[in-house]
Amino acid sequence: xxxxxxxxxxSVPLPFRLSGSALKIIAVLxxxxxxCAYFLMDSDTPLYNLMRCFGRIAFPVFAFLxxxxxxxxRSRNRYFLSLLxxxxxxxxxxxxxNGIDGSHNVMFTxxxxxxxxxxxxxxxxxxxxxxxxxxxxxxxAWWSGVDYDWxxxxxxxxxxxxxxxxxxxxxxxxxxxxxxxxxxxxxFTFPLMLHYGIAGAVLASIVIFLYDGxxxxxxxxxxxxxxxxxxxxxxxxIWICLxx
Numbered sequence: 001x002x003x004x005x006x007x008x009x010x011s012v013p014l015p016f017r018l019s020g021s022a023l024k025i026i027a028v029l030x031x032x033x034x035x036c037a038y039f040l041m042d043s044d045t046p047l048y049n050l051m052r053c054f055g056r057i058a059f060p061v062f063a064f065l066x067x068x069x070x071x072x073x074r075s076r077n078r079y080f081l082s083l084l085x086x087x088x089x090x091x092x093x094x095x096x097x098n099g100i101d102g103s104h105n106v107m108f109t110x111x112x113x114x115x116x117x118x119x120x121x122x123x124x125x126x127x128x129x130x131x132x133x134x135x136x137x138x139x140x141a142w143w144s145g146v147d148y149d150w151x152x153x154x155x156x157x158x159x160x161x162x163x164x165x166x167x168x169x170x171x172x173x174x175x176x177x178x179x180x181x182x183x184x185x186x187x188f189t190f191p192l193m194l195h196y197g198i199a200g201a202v203l204a205s206i207v208i209f210l211y212d213g214x215x216x217x218x219x220x221x222x223x224x225x226x227x228x229x230x231x232x233x234x235x236x237x238i239w240i241c242l243x244x
Contacts, residue, residue, distance in 0.1 A: 018207065020068065021216025023061050024227060026207055030058040032234050039097060039238050056200020057207060059106065059148055060155065060193050064185070064208050066110050067159035070117045080118070083111040086228045093235035097242075106147040107231060112137060113156035120157060151192045158188050182209045 018026070034055020041048045073079040087107035094105040116137040123130040134157055138150035146152070162185045186205040193201035218227065 016210055017212035018210045019212060019214045019216030020065065021218035023065060023207060023211055024216075024218055027058045027061040027065065028227070028230055030055050030061070031231070034058060035234065035238060040241060053197065053199045054203070056193075056197050057204045059152065059196070060189065060201070060204035061207055062106070062110060063113065063152060063155045063189075064159045064211070066113050066156050067117070067163065070114055070160065071163060076114075076118065080111070080114050082225070082228065083107060083114055086231065087111050090232040090235065093232055093239055096239045097235060102145045104144060104146045105231070105235075106152075107228075108144070108146040109141060109148050109152040110156075112141050112144075112146060113153055116153050116157055117160050120160065151195055155189050155192045158192075159185055162188060182211060 033051045037048050037051035037055065041051070069079060070076065087105060087110075090105045090107045094103075116134055119133040119137060120130060123133050134154070138153045141153045142149045148155075162181065186208055190201055190205060193204055218224075
């Protein structure tokens with residue numbers, strides 16, 4: 001079957017496509033809504049349930065963006081250290097809100113996800129050793145109590161493995177086209193998303209499927225670090241609302 005025809009026939013209409021910047025905004029809004037509902041609202045209200053459902057979009061989209069960011073970043077070491085730095089900063093408001101419950105904030109999950117992708121890239125030529133490395137990193141995430149634990153790590157790895165360019169050594173690029181790549185990614189990660197609710201999994205899959213592969217308008221170091229800073233900042237504001 002002609003690849004160009006396949007791509008054209010199943011292409012998502014341009015007005016409905018989403019850039020990487022749009023995905024970031026959706027993920028941030030989803031995250032803030034989820035945390036506001038969880039920490040500030042009664043759990044027996046329809047609005048609470050609606051906001052928590054919307055909030056389930058956040059992590060799968062963040063996991064997807066981490067895989068894309070790792071593939072495109074000019075400095076993987078800086079990317080790795082930036083996530084670690086914000087994870088450490090975010091642990092303060094996380095602790096203030098959750099106490100000593102053995103859990104750690106989701107920035108650590110994303111940091112471990114990037115570390116796992118580095119392991120994957122280094123060991124991918126040896127399938128058995130590569131799988132063992134991913135297993136070790138997933139176990140570390142589970143043992144350390146990071147948010148979304150091993151499922152989050154595996155989700156990031158699958159998103160990365162099924163990227164158009166990453167999959168190239170195993171499948172000819174001529175057989176992969178938009179949106180078939182996105183369809184593969186959401187199909188293989190959907191069982192992991194389901195653990196946190198079917199409605200959120202469907203919504204997150206739709207958002208990821210609509211990604212058009214472009215960066216969007218959020219560019220530059222200042223914009224990137226401001227985006228990272230939203231996580232500890234909004235947790236701090238929630239804490240002030242609760243105890244200030």
